[in-house]
Amino acid sequence: MSDTPQDTPPPGIPDAAGTPPGGVPLRFLAQFIKDLSFEAPNAPEIFNVMRQEGQGPEMTVTIDATVRQVEGPVFEVSLSVQLEARSGDKVAFILELIFNTIVEIDPQAVPPEYVHSLLLIEVPRHSFPFARQIVAETTANGGFPPLMLQVVDFAELYRRKFVDGQNAEQTGEQAAQPPAPSVH
Secondary structure, eight states: OOSSOTTSOOTTSOOTTSOOTTOOSEEEEEEEEEEEEEEOTTTTHHHHHHHHHTSOOEEEEEEEEEEEEEETTEEEEEEEEEEEEEETTEEEEEEEEEEEEEEEEOTTTSOHHHHHHIIIIIHHHHHHHHHHHHHHHHHHHTTSOOOOOOOOOHHHHHIIIIIHHHHHHHTTOOOOOOOOOOOO
16 A cells, blocks of 8 residues: 555656646756857868878867856856867867857755856756767868867866866955856
């Protein structure tokens, strides 16, 4: 026999209104390219330079995530990827991508002190494969081999940007502080 009353759904089963018990802490509402730029300023000559060197271009990759509160518990998380590829002293290509995700946080399921890290670690982690695919397709369509970005540890990125930054600030150095998104 079960101790659960017969009119109560089992754990994890939505109620009649369709709401799972305890709510969903994070809902993904939309994902989209906000900005995409690709430039090959030295094409077509750069292809000869790369062929003569017999190796791929050297890459500078910068990845960052930012968050903006849209309204109430709805946030826009921007994942930005900036690449510059050089072959010798010439720029092979420059790629800039801002891939955005709109999410809604359940304030009853996520304590306020975890909102910022949830938005800047988990949301970019889920969005990254889509940004990675866009980068690969864009570089391939630009005439270069598809660039497959390495997986990013967004928890480490967050720690370096905010936790280590706060520690440096406490010792008198300037550092970025996490904004405290509020959920109403």
